[in-house]
Amino acid sequence: DTAVSQTPKYLVTQMGNDKSIKCEQNLGHDTMYWYKQDSKKFLKIMFSYNNKELIINETVPNRFSPKSPDKAHLNLHINSLELGDSAVYFCASSGGRYTQYFGPGTRLTVL
Amino acid sequence: SQQGEEDPQALSIQEGENATMNCSYKTSINNLQWYRQNSGRGLVHLILIRSNEREKHSGRLRVTLDTSKKSSSLLITASRAADTASYFCATDTFGNEKLTFGTGTRLTIIP
Numbered sequence: 001d002t003a004v005s006q007t008p009k010y011l012v013t014q015m016g017n018d019k020s021i022k023c024e025q026n027l028g029h030d031t032m033y034w035y036k037q038d039s040k041k042f043l044k045i046m047f048s049y050n051n052k053e054l055i056i057n058e059t060v061p062n063r064f065s066p067k068s069p070d071k072a073h074l075n076l077h078i079n080s081l082e083l084g085d086s087a088v089y090f091c092a093s094s095g096g097r098y099t100q101y102f103g104p105g106t107r108l109t110v111l
Numbered sequence: 112s113q114q115g116e117e118d119p120q121a122l123s124i125q126e127g128e129n130a131t132m133n134c135s136y137k138t139s140i141n142n143l144q145w146y147r148q149n150s151g152r153g154l155v156h157l158i159l160i161r162s163n164e165r166e167k168h169s170g171r172l173r174v175t176l177d178t179s180k181k182s183s184s185l186l187i188t189a190s191r192a193a194d195t196a197s198y199f200c201a202t203d204t205f206g207n208e209k210l211t212f213g214t215g216t217r218l219t220i221i222p
Contacts (some may be wrong), residue, residue, distance in 0.1 A: 040214075041197060043154075092153075094208060096208070099153075099209060101156070105153050
């Protein structure tokens with residue numbers, strides 16, 4: 001029943017490792033997003049895909065690479081993790097009416 | 112740069128009182144939305160107000176928008192303990208679904 005789901009919920013890893021976060025939405029939306037929320041709760045958009053096509057790519061290190069195998073899925077792969085990557089990452093989707101539906105978040109801790 | 116800034120950063124009130132939080136933004140907008148984030152959860156859409164609207168209601172929520180002052184307020188009437196959360200405003204611009212979030216107001220309702 002979950003509209004937007006993310007896995008894993010928690011991710012603890014060492015610096016330098018590569019990790020992926022998966023997102024799936026069952027709302028039939030065409031657009032999906034990745035956001036990063038820092039320790040001060042500031043939420044910043046990273047990427048947006050519309051129907052598997054990248055439409056927003058904010059100033060994000062190229063260690064971050066989104067992949068959309070189909071319009072219901074948007075995964076985020078992070079190479080060579082750094083301490084500053086520690087944050088909560090949210091996936092969201094929208095159906096073209098500006099309102100966005102968020103997943104529960106993935107708390108990434110880089111040690 | 113940060114589009115929206117909420118004020119106050121934190122607010123504590125007694126249950127049953129009204130809570131008012133404000134959002135200021137910098138550029139012309141198409142829509143302004145308010146989202147709620149409970150601790151450890153994703154954001155949940157509360158209400159959207161268009162740039163040509165001045166006031167909108169939804170249940171115990173009342174939103175105002177003053178485009179001349181580039182500001183919005185969210186009023187929660189008859190607050191409940193379950194309203195304890197962080198509240199974010201988010202704006203979008205014409206022809207662009209990208210949302211820019213404010214810094215958030217942390218609301219605590221004291222039972």
